[in-house]
Amino acid sequence: MPFLNTILNIIFPVNCLSCGKAGEDLCIVCLSETPSAERETAKWIFPIYDYRHPPIKKALWLLKYNGKKRLAKIFAEIIYYKILEELSELSIMENFNDAILIPIPLSAKRYRERGYNQAELICKELIHLSKTNHLSPPSGEIFTLRNDILIKPKETEHQARIHNRAERLKNIIGSFAVKNPELLQRKNIILIDDITTTGATLSEAKKILKQYGARKIIAFTVAH
Numbered sequence: 001m002p003f004l005n006t007i008l009n010i011i012f013p014v015n016c017l018s019c020g021k022a023g024e025d026l027c028i029v030c031l032s033e034t035p036s037a038e039r040e041t042a043k044w045i046f047p048i049y050d051y052r053h054p055p056i057k058k059a060l061w062l063l064k065y066n067g068k069k070r071l072a073k074i075f076a077e078i079i080y081y082k083i084l085e086e087l088s089e090l091s092i093m094e095n096f097n098d099a100i101l102i103p104i105p106l107s108a109k110r111y112r113e114r115g116y117n118q119a120e121l122i123c124k125e126l127i128h129l130s131k132t133n134h135l136s137p138p139s140g141e142i143f144t145l146r147n148d149i150l151i152k153p154k155e156t157e158h159q160a161r162i163h164n165r166a167e168r169l170k171n172i173i174g175s176f177a178v179k180n181p182e183l184l185q186r187k188n189i190i191l192i193d194d195i196t197t198t199g200a201t202l203s204e205a206k207k208i209l210k211q212y213g214a215r216k217i218i219a220f221t222v223a224h
Ligand SMILES: [Zn+2]
Pocket: 016, 017, 018, 019, 020, 021, 026, 027, 028, 029, 030, 031
């Protein structure tokens, strides 16, 4: 509803958090000037932006801790094109089709505190895009979203507060569990998270999903 958006913009103006221009929380110019992430050593992880770039750091903080949910939509769009790009190759080379989209979960306690899971918000926007974007395949079904497979029964220390790679791994090991494993059998999985640093969280999620029968797993994050 462009008209409603115009009115809302007058009442509650939205400005780019980087350059201040009116219109979007992060404008297209600032996004295009954001440096790309250096690739993780793990070939199956695809981060988009360099986390050290201050506007990205700020945007991710606002999305995660300050309820700026609109940013999920902006990031989902970027991730969506990246997924399409990677899938065009993977679907031919590795038969990577009918993937399940899985957000890295929060524990129930943290979910209650925060009120939402930022990775899940990005996934929901990705589903919306897959149904509406003009670049989507005609069937419209590149992936389905499941947030009832990978769960986090155990609360862990924030990974961001731990600076040592080995300690991060130790912190996250055993913290995930799988529900409804029958849904996973021989399925291709796309994991989504906001940030990856050492890849410990994504690796742990991959490990347990594989144990329960998933086929191929790739991951996309906003930043590294
Ligand atoms: Zn801007």
